[in-house]
Amino acid sequence: MTATVSFTIDSPLGPRTATVAYERKGAGEPLLLLHGIGHHLQAWDPVAHVLASAHDVIAVDLPGFGASGPLPAGVPYDLATITPALGALCAALGVERPHVAGNSLGGLLALDMGRTGLARSVTALSPAGFWSEPERRYAFTTLRAMRAGARALPRPALDRLSRSGAGRAALTGTIYARPAHRTPEAVVAETLALREAAGFEQTLAAGGSVRFTHDVPGIPVTIAWGTRDRLLLRRQGVRAKHTVPGARLVRLPGCGHVPMNDDPALVARVILDTATAGDREGGSAGGGPHMSG
Template sequence: MPATVSFSVPSPHGPRTVTVSYARVGAGEPLLLLHGIGHHRQAWDPVVDILATERDVIAVDLPGFGASPALPEGLAYDLSTVVPALGSLCEALGIERPHVAGNSLGGLLALELGREKLVRSVTALAPAGFWTPVERRYAFTVLSAMRQAARNTPLPVVERLSRTAAGRTVLTSTIYARPGRRSPEAVVAETLALARAEGFAETLRAGTSVQFTEDVPGLPVTVAWGTRDRLLLYRQGVRAKRIIPGARLVRLPGCGHVPMNDDPALVARVILDGSR
C-alpha cells in the first residue's frame, strides 16, 4: 500500500521539509526504484512482484511527480538538490545504501547516487545524460509535446482511447514498444500523472545543462537499453559504456524507452542480476 514519508533538507533559506509518496513490498536487501520525468512509481508495476521475491522493494514518486508534492519554495529540481534528498529519504526509511534501479531521469539519478556512494549497486535503464546536444533537444521536444497533449486531451477522450490497443498506441507508443500490453487503467493514470506533474517544467529546464561525463567506480553498474527506444536512442548506451568502462551494458531486444512494460521478465532479471 502507498505511504508517505517527510524529511528535512537544507536550502539557501534554511531547512525545508520534503514529502515523498512510496510503496514498499517484499523482503531481502533493499532496492530503490526511480521513475522517469512525467511518470510515476506505477511505471514499475509490471516488475515489482518479481523483484519482491528477492528484494525489499521501495518504489517512489519523485518530488513533484505522481502522488508526491512539489518541492518547497527555495529548492530547485536539479541534481544537487534531488540526489541528496533521495539520500535523506533512505535515511528516513531506515535504509542503508540500497541497491537502486532507475529509468530515464531515474537512471541518471541512480548513477549520481552511485557516484556519491549512497547505494551499493546501480541499474540504469536508458538513463538520461548521455546525449549529444541534438539528441537532447530532440528528446526534450518530444517530451514537451507529450506533456502538452496530456494536458490538452479531455479525460473522456483519454479513457475512450485507452480501451483499445490502437488507442493505447496513440497515447503511449513514444515510450513503449508494445503499448497494447499496458492496461487501460494504467494508461489513463500515467496520462494524468504526466498532465499534473508539478515538477515537470523545472526538471526539464534543469536538464538542459546535464551531461554525464564521469565514471562510477567502486560498485557494480549495469546500463540497459531497449533496441526500440524512440526517445533516447540505443547508441547512447554505447556512449555510456565508454564513460563508465566497468559497467555491464545490456541490450533489451524489442523494448522501448520504458522497458518494464515491454518485457517484465527480462527487465526484472537484469535488475536482480545487477544487484547480486
C-alpha cells in the first residue's frame, strides 16, 4: 500500500517541506529503491517481493514523479538538493544509512548517497552521469520524445495499444528489451507517470551539466548495465568502472535500460549480493575492501 511522508529539506531558499509517496514491505536491513526519470516506484514491482524476503524494502516516488508532489517552487532538482533530501526522507522513516539500489537517475542518486555517507552499499543499474556530451544529448532527446509521445497520446489509444505485445513495444521498447513481458496495466500506468511527471523538465535541466566524477570509497558498490540498453549505452559502464575503480561491474545479458522487468531474478540477485557484502563489511566508511571485478 502506498503511503506518504513529509520532511524538511535544505534548499537555496532555506528550509522547505517535501512530501513523497513510498511503499514499504518486508523485514531486515533497510533497502531503499530509487527509480529513473519519468518513472515511478512500481518500476521495482518485478523484484520487490524477492528483495523483501531479506530486507525492509522502501520504494519511493522521487519528488515530482509518480504520486509524489513536486518540490516547492524555486527549489532545484539537482544533486546538491535531492541527495540530502533523500537522507532526510530516510531519517523521517526511521532509517539510517540503508542499502540503496537505483536505476538511471536513481542510480546516479544512489552513487551520490554512497559518496556522501548516506548508504551502506550501492547498486546502480545503468546510472546516469557517465555519458559523453553527444551521448547525453542523445539520451535527453530520446527522453523528451518519449515524454512528448506520452502527452500527445489520447487515453483510449493508450489503452488500446497496451493490449498487444506490439503496442507495448511501441510504448516502452526504448527502455525495455522485453516490453511484451509488461502487463497492459503496468504499461498504461508508467506511460501516465511519464505524462504527468511534474519534475521532468526541471530534472533534465539540472542534469545537463552532471558528470559523476567521484569515487565511492569504503562501501560495496555494484554498477550493472544491460547489454541491450538503448538509452544509456553500455560502454558508459566502462567509464563508471574507471571512475569508481573499486566497484564491481556486472553485465546484465539481454536486459534494457530498466532491467528489473527484463530479468527480475538476475537483478534481484545482483542487488542482494551487494547488500549482503555491505552487511558483512558493516557498511562503515573506510571499512572493508571494495568489491572488485
